[in-house]
Amino acid sequence: MAAWVQKNRTTLGIGLGVLVAAYVFYYAKHDIAPSMFGAAWGYAIPLVLAALVGVIGERSGVVNIGIEGQMLLAAFAGFFGAAYSGSMIVGILAGVGTGLIAGGFLAWTTVRWRMDQIIAGVVLNIIATGITSFYLKSGEILPGVIPNVDVPLLKEIPLIGETFFSGRSAIALVAILAAVVVHLALFHTRWGLRTRAVGEYPSAADTAGINVERLRLVNVTLAGSLAGLAGLYLSMDASASFERGITAGRGFLALAIMIMGAWRPLRALVMALFFGFINAVASQLQLTGGFDVPPQLTGTLPYVATLVVLAVAAGRVRGPAAAGQPYVKKDQ
């Protein structure tokens, strides 16, 4: 335990600082704080899921800039799957399945055929934009809603309970769970050790008897399901409609969050929340107009914040050494 605290002191430190600040704000400004926190988490949910996709990919040595496209395709498939079949379940399955297929596309092109990872990601994004705008139909509606889940006991906690555990859709809970599970898996299981080895120094993994190619294929493909969920959340939960370009760059933002989170799932969760909160602050400023700031300027606040954090983080954090490089065996 002590060793764990020592090792994760940065994550814990940042987390604790944010928590204290959040509670102070919560009690000091009780009129606006709860709704702002709610908005912050609502904004962060797809970012957390998408950042996890990036983390899993890069930890295994594959840079995924196609997250945006994966989300877009899944948002599309989920929404129209549900609308045409008349079943939310079918829609969810279609969305997650599409995420998996898009992940598989990326995995096979980059890992099996060793296509440049950036190009493959761009291709995926272009395909996604093309398909989803071409086949777009307006006027469709969802047959239902994704159920909200209240977690007993936890929901009683002030602030945390309100924000995370009551009146939130199932996907929000899955996002928290996924961050915790991926973190534990990455740092405390055999799969995690192997994944990190493959992303850092693939030939060391290979000579230790690990099938580098297979592990990368599996990881990148399966991570696609999380991108699928992130997409679903946008079209079936947050807005209940599909619009052209609904992802609005969140897939790229997720990559920034991944870097700010130092390629660690829990830190990425915290960073996504931080980002969501900045966003909520920006909206609040626009709403109340308390300051004499033009709304165009307040709208840039989240991006300025990203830049600042990235600038601070850059140089301090180091990503997986082999991310971006295909693994070529000795005689190929």
Place this chain on the structure above:
Amino acid sequence: MSERTPEPPDVHTDPQAAVDVHLDTSQEHLASVVTNEAILELPPEQSGFGEGVVGEVLLDIEGLSKSFGSVRANRDISLSVRRGEIVALLGENGAGKSTLVNQIFGLITPDTGTVAIKGDATPIKDPRDAIARGIGMVHQHFQLVPVMTVAENMVLGHETTRGGGVLDLAAARTMVRELSAKHGLAVDPDTEVEDLPVGTQQRVEILKALSRKVDLLILDEPTAVLTPQETDELLAVMKELANSGTSIVFITHKLREVLAVADRVYVLRQGAVVGEVATKDTDAKGLATMMVGREVVLSIDKSAASPGETVLEVQDLHVVDDRGLGAVNGFSLSVRAGEIVGVAGVEGNGQRELVEALAGMRKVVSGRMALGSLDLTRANPHQTHHAGVGHVPEDREKHGLVGTYSIADNLVLNEFDQAPYAKSGVRQFDAVRENAEKLREEFDIRSSGVMQTAGSLSGGNKQKVVVAREMAFKPKLLMAAQPTRGVDVGSIEFIHRRIVEARDEGAAVLLVSAELDEILSLSDRIAVVHGGAVVAEMDAKDADRTEIGRLMAGDH
């Protein structure tokens, strides 16, 4: 054992071909084939000698060939290794040793031929398969994940778990401690590998290989990065392993080590086995001759130096290492034109930081260094190069070459933007190629052509590329750190001769080497370093081996 004619490598006959893997387990037969007396004392399951246990011939290779494009790296190789035997593979750089053992470990698929392990000749698919069949390997280049701890590296691929795939790192640590105690190779399980000195990393590699059940241990130049003490440590471990029934394939360029531990030696030339000999029937000279195909001069004779004016002047230099600790602490030395000054010292006494500082790669904390009248204290590598400093770095992979560039481009790496290799900012590929062809010829770089990527060269040939580049522009000061590391005896002779020639043409040479023999035979003057400072300077004529050894150990 027979010694085959080392003539055309294509003609190949194999005395071991008749070896039958279906066993004769009679006592007389065993006594006649056993290579290692101690093995007969072991129980049959361990020794491999006994009823129903196949193991007499642990590794049997038949007609193995492998080509990379036009390079025939291995041609029709046949060899066998018996239980408890230490077999050395000798051969010049690029002879195909690594290619051969990589095929045994499943990293490279043979074009033709079979590799049989304990009588089982099914092709080895991948390293996983090789490991399952009892093969362990220490690779020519480290295969450790730098950001992971020793324990994590050690269990990678065969993790200790608490069920459900949850890592049990406590068990891993215990395993490392036990293994380390058992073989007398000290390592700390919790240190991250990137913080370890190379010698210790090599120890981790060896323990990693031994952490699984190995019948056959392959060691591809494990001693190239070890100090003499560490080497002796390893040789002792090898002896012990052989006595307990493990067979070892050992690759090295150091004939002393071959003679010290190996039972038998296979000599490879241009991809083919050209000779096989028992070590008791040969000596260093014989082995060197078999390898190169001509007599090799193991010691160089050079005329006395006639030093000119001072070229390099280092005064009270202070430099810190990567962790910010003082590595070079008040180092002062001068090197004159036309002399070779050897820096002798146990590795890790600031030599690396010193050379890096002189090359402009590391910041100088205080002190001064100058090349003639030119102050180089604050110079960057570009400026030092153009001031006339040739630098053969210790780590050729990291600082000497760009692996994905061609040999030709690597040979002009620090002059590519200048005439004749570029005109008005446009590269002149003909000049680059011409230069490469010339140097390839001159330095005997074995490759399929000058456009081959430097990364795919054999270890020793990579070294030759770096040496060629740094010597070709006739530097005023040649700074060579471990210039013959991983280089075969023939090429050592060649590189040494070139260094002496450079000196005779008036270059000042600063030689840093962990090989005391190299220092003693090449230097005109010797500076012994300890703790980052010169503790003694002497004329090479008056140098005494034991005296230097004592000074190196910090006894002054």
